Amino acid sequence: MTWLRNTLRLGVASALAALIVGAFANNASAETRGYVVSWFGVSTYFGGDSDCPDGLNPMSTEFYHRELIKLGYSEADATRLLKDFPGNPGMPDGEYIKIMMTRGDKKHNVYAFPETEVDPGLREIKGKFAYGFNLDGKVDSPISFIDPDTGEKGVKNQLYRTLGCVRSFRAPPPAHPTLAQAQWDVLRDQMPAWVIEISGITDSQNSDNVQVEIHRATDHVTRDANGNVRPDMSFTTDPDPRSHNVLHGHIKDGVLVTDEADIHLLADPFLQPEYRFTHARLKLRLEPDGSLKGILGGYHDWYALYWSYASSGWVEEHSTSLDMPALWYALRRNADADPDPKTGQNKSISTAYEVEAIPAFIIHTEEKNDKKVSDARKAPATRLQANMGGGLIGLLKSLAVLRSLAWQ
Amino acid sequence: MAMTRRITKIFGVTALLVLGGCGAKDDAPATKGGPVSLRRLTEPEYRQIVADVFGTTIKVPGRFEPDIRENGLIAVGTARESVAGAGFEQYDLTARGIADQVVDETHRTSLIPCKPALASARDDSCAAQFLSRAGRLLYRRPMTEGELSTQVKDAGDSADKLGDFYAGLSNSLAGMLVSPQFLFREEVAEADPDAVGQKRLDAYSKAERLSFFLWDSAPDTALLDAAQKGELESDSGLRRQVDRMIASPRLSAGVRAFFSDMLGFDGFAALAKDPQIYPKYNSEVSADAQEQTLRTLTDLLVTHDGDYRDIFTTRKTFLNRLLGSIYGVPVAARTGWEPHEYPPNDPRAGILMQISFLSLHSHPGRSSPTIRGKALREIFLCQKVPDPPGNVNFNLVNDTKNPAFHTARSRLTAHITQDSCAGCHRIMDPVGLAMENFDSAGGFRTTENDAPIITSGEIDGATFDDASGFVRAVHDLPAAPLCFVNRLYSYGAGRPAAKGEAEWLNFQEKQFASTGYKVPELMRRIATSKAFYRVSTPGTEAGQPNTKLSLAGTAIPTETGK
Numbered sequence: 001m002t003w004l005r006n007t008l009r010l011g012v013a014s015a016l017a018a019l020i021v022g023a024f025a026n027n028a029s030a031e032t033r034g035y036v037v038s039w040f041g042v043s044t045y046f047g048g049d050s051d052c053p054d055g056l057n058p059m060s061t062e063f064y065h066r067e068l069i070k071l072g073y074s075e076a077d078a079t080r081l082l083k084d085f086p087g088n089p090g091m092p093d094g095e096y097i098k099i100m101m102t103r104g105d106k107k108h109n110v111y112a113f114p115e116t117e118v119d120p121g122l123r124e125i126k127g128k129f130a131y132g133f134n135l136d137g138k139v140d141s142p143i144s145f146i147d148p149d150t151g152e153k154g155v156k157n158q159l160y161r162t163l164g165c166v167r168s169f170r171a172p173p174p175a176h177p178t179l180a181q182a183q184w185d186v187l188r189d190q191m192p193a194w195v196i197e198i199s200g201i202t203d204s205q206n207s208d209n210v211q212v213e214i215h216r217a218t219d220h221v222t223r224d225a226n227g228n229v230r231p232d233m234s235f236t237t238d239p240d241p242r243s244h245n246v247l248h249g250h251i252k253d254g255v256l257v258t259d260e261a262d263i264h265l266l267a268d269p270f271l272q273p274e275y276r277f278t279h280a281r282l283k284l285r286l287e288p289d290g291s292l293k294g295i296l297g298g299y300h301d302w303y304a305l306y307w308s309y310a311s312s313g314w315v316e317e318h319s320t321s322l323d324m325p326a327l328w329y330a331l332r333r334n335a336d337a338d339p340d341p342k343t344g345q346n347k348s349i350s351t352a353y354e355v356e357a358i359p360a361f362i363i364h365t366e367e368k369n370d371k372k373v374s375d376a377r378k379a380p381a382t383r384l385q386a387n388m389g390g391g392l393i394g395l396l397k398s399l400a401v402l403r404s405l406a407w408q
Numbered sequence: 409m410a411m412t413r414r415i416t417k418i419f420g421v422t423a424l425l426v427l428g429g430c431g432a433k434d435d436a437p438a439t440k441g442g443p444v445s446l447r448r449l450t451e452p453e454y455r456q457i458v459a460d461v462f463g464t465t466i467k468v469p470g471r472f473e474p475d476i477r478e479n480g481l482i483a484v485g486t487a488r489e490s491v492a493g494a495g496f497e498q499y500d501l502t503a504r505g506i507a508d509q510v511v512d513e514t515h516r517t518s519l520i521p522c523k524p525a526l527a528s529a530r531d532d533s534c535a536a537q538f539l540s541r542a543g544r545l546l547y548r549r550p551m552t553e554g555e556l557s558t559q560v561k562d563a564g565d566s567a568d569k570l571g572d573f574y575a576g577l578s579n580s581l582a583g584m585l586v587s588p589q590f591l592f593r594e595e596v597a598e599a600d601p602d603a604v605g606q607k608r609l610d611a612y613s614k615a616e617r618l619s620f621f622l623w624d625s626a627p628d629t630a631l632l633d634a635a636q637k638g639e640l641e642s643d644s645g646l647r648r649q650v651d652r653m654i655a656s657p658r659l660s661a662g663v664r665a666f667f668s669d670m671l672g673f674d675g676f677a678a679l680a681k682d683p684q685i686y687p688k689y690n691s692e693v694s695a696d697a698q699e700q701t702l703r704t705l706t707d708l709l710v711t712h713d714g715d716y717r718d719i720f721t722t723r724k725t726f727l728n729r730l731l732g733s734i735y736g737v738p739v740a741a742r743t744g745w746e747p748h749e750y751p752p753n754d755p756r757a758g759i760l761m762q763i764s765f766l767s768l769h770s771h772p773g774r775s776s777p778t779i780r781g782k783a784l785r786e787i788f789l790c791q792k793v794p795d796p797p798g799n800v801n802f803n804l805v806n807d808t809k810n811p812a813f814h815t816a817r818s819r820l821t822a823h824i825t826q827d828s829c830a831g832c833h834r835i836m837d838p839v840g841l842a843m844e845n846f847d848s849a850g851g852f853r854t855t856e857n858d859a860p861i862i863t864s865g866e867i868d869g870a871t872f873d874d875a876s877g878f879v880r881a882v883h884d885l886p887a888a889p890l891c892f893v894n895r896l897y898s899y900g901a902g903r904p905a906a907k908g909e910a911e912w913l914n915f916q917e918k919q920f921a922s923t924g925y926k927v928p929e930l931m932r933r934i935a936t937s938k939a940f941y942r943v944s945t946p947g948t949e950a951g952q953p954n955t956k957l958s959l960a961g962t963a964i965p966t967e968t969g970k
Binding site: 218219222224225226228230231232233234236361363365 | 681683684686687688689690729730732733734736737738739740742
């Protein structure tokens with residue numbers, strides 16, 4: 001804390017000057033609110049099995065059996081090999097695992113070299129509805145969906161089209177799909193938290209000009225007594241500039257929508273090292289309970305997404321029934337942006353991810369000796385808040401925060 | 409249990425110092441003292457002694473028997489405690505675990521002052537060196553020749569059988585750690601040469617009482633040396649040791665231990681909150697809430713030598729991020745604690761508005777003005793509120809969703825229409841209702857079931873409009889500092905104040921007031937007083953006073969008799 005106090009001492013004069021200027025230059029009622037992301041997962045629309053007229057994709061036992069037959073095993077042998085499914089790698093009951101790992105050319109790891117196998121074919125979404133954004137501006141293109149809530153046309157979400165008929169990506173709301181939930185559970189505990197800060201809110205229902213910052217924090221989320229992400233915790237932003245995203249947006253009828261921008265989220269090195277969304281935007285509803293709920297949409301390198309599932313190989317494939325070579329071909333087939341200049345193959349795919357965030361305090365320490373604390377909600381009279389552009393009341397509250405932090 | 413009685417007489421030194429004018433005159437009213445006590449070590453005391461004697465790297469495994477609380481203090485209840493069979497097994501396991509660590513290869517070099525001639529055989533000389541040094545600190549007095557020879561023989565015989573000097577030493581040390589000399593704080597009386605016909609604690613008992621009072625641990629070498637030299641029998645010698653101990657950083661540990669006891673923090677071990685209603689509350693919050701309050705108190709009372717009454721109104725505290733999430737306050741420190749000061753208009757002030765008090769004195773699923781009011785009166789005002797009669801119907805107060813009674817105030821107002829309940833509730837409820845802006849987990853709220861919460865009320869003739877006014881009223885209650893003096897004295901003496909000590913306590917309270925309610929100074933006055941070490945003689949022992957205090961038209965039995 002010594003460094004922080006020193007920083008504060010050095011920065012108090014400039015901070016006060018900024019506060020005073022801000023107090024009169026900005027709208028007196030502008031607020032800054034802080035949040036920590038409490039849920040992040042592939043956005044799916046559960047419309048019943050009519051979305052998948054070709055049927056859902058087979059379970060792993062089914063497609064492993066299919067692959068064994070393709071490889072020349074007899075029906076009896078295929079049944080015998082899978083008798084003790086899932087079995088254990090390297091053990092007699094896991095004999096089939098080694099076969100499946102090289103099922104393309106019996107030589108190379110099929111998860112790293114999916115092209116060694118002929119496309120097994122992944123059954124895809126053929127319904128009309130999906131969440132996301134009209135990323136390319138085209139309303140009536142063949143790949144367009146309709147937003148099931150707003151009726152907006154032209155929504156692009158080819159990732160959902162690819163994954164939507166895989167059983168582990170299907171769940172009736174409010175449940176989250178199993179695989180998305182499992183991935184988030186790992187990410188949530190393994191990686192430092194993602195925090196969102198919205199500033200310039202003059203009216204939580206309608207604000208024309210707000211700034212949205214997304215940062216990675218230096219701290220992990222903590223859980224409450226029920227295992228959920230604990231609200232109202234304080235998070236310090238990571239000074240690594242790669243984790244900073246500054247977006248511009250507006251709030252209309254209680255829904256925040258940001259302008260198109262690139263969004264870079266540093267994640268967990270093991271499961272998903274990073275998300276790099278291009279032409280991305282956020283649509284988040286400011287809920288009455290103080291939380292945010294909505295989606296982040298944009299284009300994403302499809303191979304990076306493939307590898308986030310396939311890097312675990314058989315472990316993830318057998319447990320989630322996500323046929324990895326089939327996924328690879330489907331992602332490549334459904335990619336809809338960023339064509340390679342030489343091959344014409346699209347390198348990116350349209351995506352949408354569900355985002356939920358709950359109130360948190362965000363503490364910035366990396367910015368020119370300034371200290372900025374954003375509150376999670378509209379600050380009650382009793383709650384401290386340092387809002388650099390928060391009007392005269394914000395100025396007084398900021399002074400209280402600075403004083404309290406310097407006191408010892 | 410055969411306990412060795414010992415008398416240390418050092419009349420000559422005492423007389424010399426008094427004649428030399430070195431001792432300060434104790435102008436407090438004389439007392440007849442109370443009985444000596446035999447107190448079982450509490451778990452924190454046990455752990456602290458092991459840490460002091462052998463270092464903090466020695467782990468203390470196992471569980472301890474629960475303590476008994478009497479007259480508002482575990483320190484008093486420990487005089488009623490013994491060791492049951494199952495408890496002895498735990499002590500034995502713990503002792504063996506400690507002893508094995510002390511002699512292991514990691515620690516033996518630093519903890520054992522000699523090396524045996526042969527590691528595989530007995531070495532009585534080396535064993536005696538270690539055991540006499542450790543024994544003096546563990547028994548809080550020098551070992552008698554008989555005790556030492558027995559322990560050395562045990563170590564040697566075990567070494568012979570096991571072919572290992574250190575295993576033998578461990579066996580002997582484990583035996584000392586389960587001995588009554590270690591597990592019990594035995595006080596020994598002797599004739600007081602300055603007061604014919606009266607008794608006082610002997611030097612080592614005095615050192616022991618002093619050390620546990622000020623440091624929550626056994627006497628250190630310097631204090632034992634002072635006892636051995638007879639220095640504690642003179643006013644100046646006693647004052648010198650007390651001054652040294654009060655100036656030590658270890659005073660904070662003593663103050664923390666006292667308040668942990670007074671505030672009933674042992675109750676947190678059995679505290680639970682409904683996670684569906686209070687998801688933010690868990691065992692980590694429970695531990696941190698205690699720490700916050702203890703940090704607040706030691707910072708105010710020890711570091712800044714503040715006014716005791718300000719514990720009810722101080723806006724300065726310490727927070728970590730976990731507690732910040734409940735208080736709704738940003739905490740910059742990524743780990744650990746940072747100071748925090750609530751702004752003047754904030755409803756939080758003082759330890760009554762902290763999570764520790766609010767959560768400890770609530771139901772698992774709802775707050776309880778009655779429990780909070782009772783706790784405040786009993787803990788801080790030393791007033792005894794009678795238990796409810798056995799046939800009370802609690803249905804109304806428990807029904808928090810009753811559409812006719814939105815708030816606790818409305819439910820309690822209806823409840824006390826029952827004559828059998830009204831008397832006590834009139835004492836407790838107005839006090840507890842002042843804290844209704846805080847839920848069972850200590851979270852702030854302004855409404856209950858969408859109805860506004862009203863926190864105005866009255867306590868012992870002082871009216872208030874809100875929580876801020878309430879804590880100011882408590883701050884100014886004359887009973888609060890008087891109760892504190894009584895509690896602190898009882899804590900140190902290990903017994904309730906005797907009837908014959910009432911006048912002395914009253915005097916100390918006046919001194920407490922005249923010196924600005926400074927707690928270290930009060931501890932100094934108690935620790936250097938003759939009354940603190942006075943032992944009653946048969947026939948002069950008196951029971952606890954139980955007079956009546958007229959309070960807002962209601963008679964409440966008090967513990968102090970004031």
